[in-house]
Amino acid sequence: MWPVAPSRLPGTPETLQGETLxxxxxxxxxxxxxxxxxxxxxxxxxxxxRTMADIDGLSMEAHLGRSxxxxxxxxxxxxxxxxxxxxxxxxxxxxxxxxxxxxxxxGDRRAWRASYYPLRGEDGTVRAVGAIVLEVTELQRLEIxxxxxxxxxxxxxxxxxxxxxxxxxNERAAAMLGRPTRDLIGQGYYELFPEAxxxxxxxxxxxxxxxxxxxxxxxxxxxxxxxxxxxxxPSEDGLTILFSEIxxxxxxxxxxxxxxxRLGILxxxxxxxxxxxxxxxxxxxxxxxxxxxxxxQFGVLIGGSPGETSxxxxxxxxxxxxxxxGSQVSAPPDVASAALVARITVVEDLAARVEPTALxxxxxxxxxxxxxxxxxxxxxxxxxxLGLGWSAAHSLDAEVLGLLHDVxxxxxxxxxxxxxxxxVQAHTEELEERVRDRTAQLSEINAExxxxxSTVSHDLRAPLRGMRGLAQALLEDEGDRLSPIGRDYARxxxxxxxxxxxxxxxxxxxxRLARAxxxxxxxxxxxxxxxxxxxxxxxxxxxxxxxxxxxxxxNVVAHRTTLVQVILNLLSNACKxxxxxxxxxxLVREERGEETTRLWVEDRGIGIDPAFxxxxxxxxxxxxxxxxxxxxxxxxxxxxxxxxxxxxxxGVEPRDGGGSRFWIELPVARRAR
Amino acid sequence: MxxxxxxxxxxxxxxxxxxxxxxxxxxxxxxxxxxxxxxxxDYLAGxxxxxxxxxHPFPDLLLLDIKMxxxxxxxxxxxxxxxxxxxxxPVVMLTxxxxxxxxxxxxxxxxxxxxxxxxxxEEYLDVAHALGLYWFATNExxxxx
Numbered sequence: 120m121w122p123v124a125p126s127r128l129p130g131t132p133e134t135l136q137g138e139t140l141x142x143x144x145x146x147x148x149x150x151x152x153x154x155x156x157x158x159x160x161x162x163x164x165x166x167x168x169r170t171m172a173d174i175d176g177l178s179m180e181a182h183l184g185r186s187x188x189x190x191x192x193x194x195x196x197x198x199x200x201x202x203x204x205x206x207x208x209x210x211x212x213x214x215x216x217x218x219x220x221x222x223x224x225x226g227d228r229r230a231w232r233a234s235y236y237p238l239r240g241e242d243g244t245v246r247a248v249g250a251i252v253l254e255v256t257e258l259q260r261l262e263i264x265x266x267x268x269x270x271x272x273x274x275x276x277x278x279x280x281x282x283x284x285x286x287x288x289n290e291r292a293a294a295m296l297g298r299p300t301r302d303l304i305g306q307g308y309y310e311l312f313p314e315a316x317x318x319x320x321x322x323x324x325x326x327x328x329x330x331x332x333x334x335x336x337x338x339x340x341x342x343x344x345x346x347x348x349x350x351x352x353p354s355e356d357g358l359t360i361l362f363s364e365i366x367x368x369x370x371x372x373x374x375x376x377x378x379x380x381r382l383g384i385l386x387x388x389x390x391x392x393x394x395x396x397x398x399x400x401x402x403x404x405x406x407x408x409x410x411x412x413x414x415x416q417f418g419v420l421i422g423g424s425p426g427e428t429s430x431x432x433x434x435x436x437x438x439x440x441x442x443x444x445g446s447q448v449s450a451p452p453d454v455a456s457a458a459l460v461a462r463i464t465v466v467e468d469l470a471a472r473v474e475p476t477a478l479x480x481x482x483x484x485x486x487x488x489x490x491x492x493x494x495x496x497x498x499x500x501x502x503x504x505l506g507l508g509w510s511a512a513h514s515l516d517a518e519v520l521g522l523l524h525d526v527x528x529x530x531x532x533x534x535x536x537x538x539x540x541x542x543v544q545a546h547t548e549e550l551e552e553r554v555r556d557r558t559a560q561l562s563e564i565n566a567e568x569x570x571x572x573s574t575v576s577h578d579l580r581a582p583l584r585g586m587r588g589l590a591q592a593l594l595e596d597e598g599d600r601l602s603p604i605g606r607d608y609a610r611x612x613x614x615x616x617x618x619x620x621x622x623x624x625x626x627x628x629x630x631r632l633a634r635a636x637x638x639x640x641x642x643x644x645x646x647x648x649x650x651x652x653x654x655x656x657x658x659x660x661x662x663x664x665x666x667x668x669x670x671x672x673x674n675v676v677a678h679r680t681t682l683v684q685v686i687l688n689l690l691s692n693a694c695k696x697x698x699x700x701x702x703x704x705x706l707v708r709e710e711r712g713e714e715t716t717r718l719w720v721e722d723r724g725i726g727i728d729p730a731f732x733x734x735x736x737x738x739x740x741x742x743x744x745x746x747x748x749x750x751x752x753x754x755x756x757x758x759x760x761x762x763x764x765x766x767x768x769x770g771v772e773p774r775d776g777g778g779s780r781f782w783i784e785l786p787v788a789r790r791a792r
Numbered sequence: 793m794x795x796x797x798x799x800x801x802x803x804x805x806x807x808x809x810x811x812x813x814x815x816x817x818x819x820x821x822x823x824x825x826x827x828x829x830x831x832x833x834d835y836l837a838g839x840x841x842x843x844x845x846x847x848h849p850f851p852d853l854l855l856l857d858i859k860m861x862x863x864x865x866x867x868x869x870x871x872x873x874x875x876x877x878x879x880x881x882p883v884v885m886l887t888x889x890x891x892x893x894x895x896x897x898x899x900x901x902x903x904x905x906x907x908x909x910x911x912x913x914e915e916y917l918d919v920a921h922a923l924g925l926y927w928f929a930t931n932e933x934x935x936x937x
Contacts, residue, residue, distance in 0.1 A: 573893075577859035578859065584888065585803065588805065589805060591912055617912070
């Protein structure tokens with residue numbers, strides 16, 4: 120209940136006639152989101168609203184009629200003196216920050232903003248105290264957090280008023296600006312940092328304030344030679360700026376851009392080299408790529424070696440007839456020595472040269488106004504030099520020179536590659552020519568051999584046939600009239616003729632075998648052996664020889680006719696070189712391996728001295744006299760030639776108990792023809 | 793009428809041995825001999841020295857050597873096979889060469905047989921017997937005129 124409340128006041132609208140103002144005010148007081156209370160002079164609760172009861176954490180009834188000490192023992196020492204001051208002083212105390220605990224949340228320190236008003240009676244004396252209390256615990260917490268948050272920002276954070284005076288500066292910003300916060304607040308930015316005037320940052324701040332538009336700016340702050348990123352947020356009453364230093368990032372980015380550019384140039388050089396068909400197109404392609412990269416109008420690529428005072432021009436771009444691909448240029452002494460110490464020579468304005476060299480005069484005539492020569496070094500050695508020219512005076516900053524140096528390394532490697540490649544090409548061509556020459560020689564020799572064989576076949580044998588045939592005819596037709604000595608002579612002529620015919624036949628067979636195109640395929644050893652045996656049947660029967668085959672025989676890769684001839688010669692050899700008065704016994708067997716197989720032909724004959732084991736496979740090697748073992752001496756040579764022409768080997772070993780064991784080795788075939 | 797043999801061979805020893813073998817084989821066929829390839833062509837064509845067909849009658853069998861002066865036996869064979877009617881003449885190559893290239897070429901050009909000259913008179917006799925038996929007793933001859 121309101122202690123002082125006239126039930127009616129003048130001016131109350133007709134619509135509220137009958138309602139007491141006290142009842143209406145009580146309802147309003149109860150509904151307000153502020154705590155409100157009235158205490159009497161004894162500081163007892165006379166009235167309070169619901170919000171106040173909630174703040175204290177006690178019911179309305181627990182308040183009314185009780186003193187502050189009784190109801191709020193923890194808070195009383197703080198607020199009782201305030202109440203007393205108001206009671207005694209009669210002046211209100213407003214917007215006071217109060218902090219403490221109430222029974223609503225014991226142990227939890229809360230904050231309020233409270234105003235205290237003296238309430239007077241009809242007589243004008245202070246009869247009671249009214250208090251209005253706003254709970255600000257949450258608000259305060261948020262504010263603290265905001266402060267902490269601002270300090271935690273790793274970026275600099277500043278805010279300015281409209282006149283660009285510092286309103287707020289976080290620690291990080293203060294550190295970056297190099298002054299303590301207290302020296303900054305309230306000070307004008309351009310008074311403190313006059314050097315900022317005229318920078319892109321000043322322009323951005325002015326624009327943000329004018330246009331009320333947020334701006335993000337990344338730029339170089341020249342006075343400090345550092346890069347900054349600024350996020351500028353304008354408002355009616357000033358600017359808030361978040362800023363951070365990005366100098367490191369900018370350096371990395373610049374490095375990356377340089378690397379990218381360098382790689383791009385190197386890539387185009389290597390592309391030109393790889394795509395070029397020959398040394399000239401490779402060189403001119405690489406030079407063109409460099410020209411484009413450095414926006415040069417003239418270029419010369421010179422190949423040379425250390426110690427040489429001149430080099431060969433490999434490629435030219437833009438120059439007149441003085442520079443021609445393939446011609447020699449002698450480097451001016453200063454350029455040569457610069458090249459030796461791996462230094463780049465730059466002439467930024469050729470026209471200003473007092474005593475231009477002959478080469479420089481030629482360049483001037485071509486329209487060159489600035490040039491640079493770069494030594495091309497591979498593994499410390501000079502591989503050549505690169506000259507670039509511009510048609511206007513041209514300055515090269517450190518970055519371009521660095522790039523030029525990097526590119527020169529790539530170009531030097533490319534140059535070495537070009538030289539190697541042209542050497543390889545020259546070698547290849549030389550080799551191909553040699554192969555062509557050799558092939559031509561070989562086919563000439565083959566043709567001569569063919570002609571020779573044909574001559575031997577026709578012309579040499581014809582008179583021999585005559586000698587032999589006519590001596591035989593003499594014996595047959597005139598034998599009666601010859602003496603026994605005459606008949607013996609005639610018989611010897613016949614025998615000598617036959618022997619020579621055999622020799623010629625053997626020689627021809629051998630040379631046919633050496634030259635023939637032997638097409639190989641799978642051949643059954645058993646069938647080849649059968650064929651050889653049947654061709655040799657007469658001789659086998661005449662000598663009473665026995666040929667035994669031990670075990671099954673497999674398939675080999677061979678030329679069938681040649682293989683039959685080889686086996687026939689081996690069998691014939693085994694028959695022939697038997698012991699006198701002994702029947703030849705021949706054993707044929709196979710020793711099969713994974714890749715190759717050996718066919719053994721073993722006899723119990725007279726055997727071969729191991730010292731001659733190699734020689735007997737040569738043509739016309741004979742180990743025995745003609746009387747005892749007649750023959751051409753070509754049989755085993757044919758074996759050797761035939762087997763090696765079929766990609767195999769052959770040999771002979773002595774047999775235990777006398778005799779020889781001949782073998783031939785050929786590749787194994789999976790199936791027979 | 794006895795079949796006529798034309799022997800084209802430049803080696804008189806071979807000619808002698810062949811004639812002797814034919815005689816020994818009791819083949820008393822008339823044997824006409826020419827000593828080079830050009831003469832063989834002239835004889836067959838009936839031109840020049842061989843225009844008189846009464847003295848140089850067209851043969852029933854040609855024994856043809858390969859290695860001869862002026863024109864080789866293979867050239868004669870090629871020419872002969874290009875002629876109408878007379879090109880049917882049976883030809884036996886009788887030569888000293890055993891070279892594969894010669895044998896293959898002769899058959900390609902149309903030789904009917906290829907015999908390598910033997911080394912001894914006995915073998916010559918065998919060859920003479922075989923030729924007579926095959927070409928004059930077994931084989932059926934074509935029309936040649």
